[in-house]
Amino acid sequence: MFSEINAKLVAIQGELRKRDKYKAQLMDYQKELETIEDTLSQLRTQIESEKEEVEKLEHFSLTNLFATLSGTKDEKLSKEKQEMIAAQHKLEKAKKTKMEIDEAILGLKNKLLNLKNAEYEYQQVLIQKENMIKSSTSPFAEKVFELSEQEGALKAHITQLLEAYDAGKRVERALSESISSLEKAENWGTWDILGGGTISSIVKHQHIDQAESDLHRAQTSMREFQKELLDVQETAFPEVNISGMLKFADFFFDGFIADFMVQGKIKGSLDQTRGHRAKTNDILLKLEAQSEKNKKELEKIQNEKQGIVERL
Known part of the structure; x- marks a missing residue:
C-alpha cells in the first residue's frame, strides 16, 4: 500500500510541476504576443506611409516637378521604394512569428486544460497519505x-x-x-x-x-x-x-x-x-x-x- 500511494504522489507532483511550467510559459508567450502585435501595427502604418510617399513621387505635383528639375526625383523614389519593400519584408516575418506564437499559446492552453484537476487530485492523495501515516504502527x-x-x-x-x-x-x-x-x-x-x-x-x-x-x-x-x-x-x-x-x-x-x-x-x-x-x-x-x-x-x-x- 505504501508503494502505491508513493507512486501516486510522484506522478501527481510531476503533473503539478508541468502545470506551473506551462503557466509560466503561457505568460511569457502572451507578453511576446503583445510585442509582436505592436510591431505589426507599426509596420502596417509605416508601409501605408511609404506607399503615399512613392505615389506622390510617381504622380504630378509641384513637389514632384521641383524634384524632377533638381535631379533628385529618381534618387528619392528609389529610397522610398527600398524602405517600403524592407517594411513589407519585415511585416511578412512578423506575421509568421505571430502565427507561431499563437499556435504555441493554443498548445499550452490545451495542455493546461488537461491538467485542470491535478490540484484536486493532489489534495485527495495528501488526505490518503495523512490517514495512512496516522493508522500506521511503523x-x-x-x-x-x-x-x-x-x-x-x-x-x-x-x-x-x-x-x-x-x-x-x-x-x-x-x-x-x-x-x-x-x-x-x-x-x-x-x-x-x-x-x-x-x-x-x-x-x-x-x-x-x-x-x-x-x-x-x-x-x-x-x-x-x-x-x-x-x-x-x-x-x-x-x-x-x-x-x-x-x-x-x-x-x-x-x-x-x-x-x-x-x-x-x-x-x-x-x-x-x-x-x-x-x-x-x-x-x-x-x-x-x-x-x-x-x-x-x-x-x-x-x-x-x-x-x-x-x-x-
Whole structure:
C-alpha cells in the first residue's frame, strides 16, 4: 500500500510541476504576443506611409516637378521604394512569428486544460497519505512519505532539465545550419565584390535566402528553448535578422558600395550567430551537469527509501 500511494504522489507532483511550467510559459508567450502585435501595427502604418510617399513621387505635383528639375526625383523614389519593400519584408516575418506564437499559446492552453484537476487530485492523495501515516504502527512511515516527496520533486526537475537540454540541442543544430548558409553567402559575396557577375550575385542571394530561413527557424527554436529555461533560471537570446532592404539594394543596384554593405551585414550576422551558438553550448553543459547532479541525489534518496521499506 505504501508503494502505491508513493507512486501516486510522484506522478501527481510531476503533473503539478508541468502545470506551473506551462503557466509560466503561457505568460511569457502572451507578453511576446503583445510585442509582436505592436510591431505589426507599426509596420502596417509605416508601409501605408511609404506607399503615399512613392505615389506622390510617381504622380504630378509641384513637389514632384521641383524634384524632377533638381535631379533628385529618381534618387528619392528609389529610397522610398527600398524602405517600403524592407517594411513589407519585415511585416511578412512578423506575421509568421505571430502565427507561431499563437499556435504555441493554443498548445499550452490545451495542455493546461488537461491538467485542470491535478490540484484536486493532489489534495485527495495528501488526505490518503495523512490517514495512512496516522493508522500506521511503523515509526518509519512518515519518513518514507517524506523521501517520496523529495523523489517526486527531483524526478520532475530532472525531466525539466532534459526537456530544456533537448530544446537547446535543437537550437544548436539550427544555428549550425544558419552558420553554414551565412558562410556560403559570405564566400559568394566576396566573389561578387571582386567582379563575379550576375551568376555570383544570384547564388549569393540564394544562400542569403537560405540563411534567413535557417535563422528564422533558429529564432523559433530559441523561443522554445527560452520557455523551457524559465524553470531553470537561464536567460533568453536576442533575435538575429538579415535586412531585406540591404538585400534589395544589392540585387537591383549592383555596385561596390551596396555589395560592401550587404557583405558587412552577412559578416555581422555570422559573428552574432556564432556567438549565440557558443552561448547555447555553454548552457547545454550547465544543464547536463545539473542533470547529473540531480540524478545522483535521486539515486541516494531512492536507496535510502528502499532500505527503510525493506525493514518495514
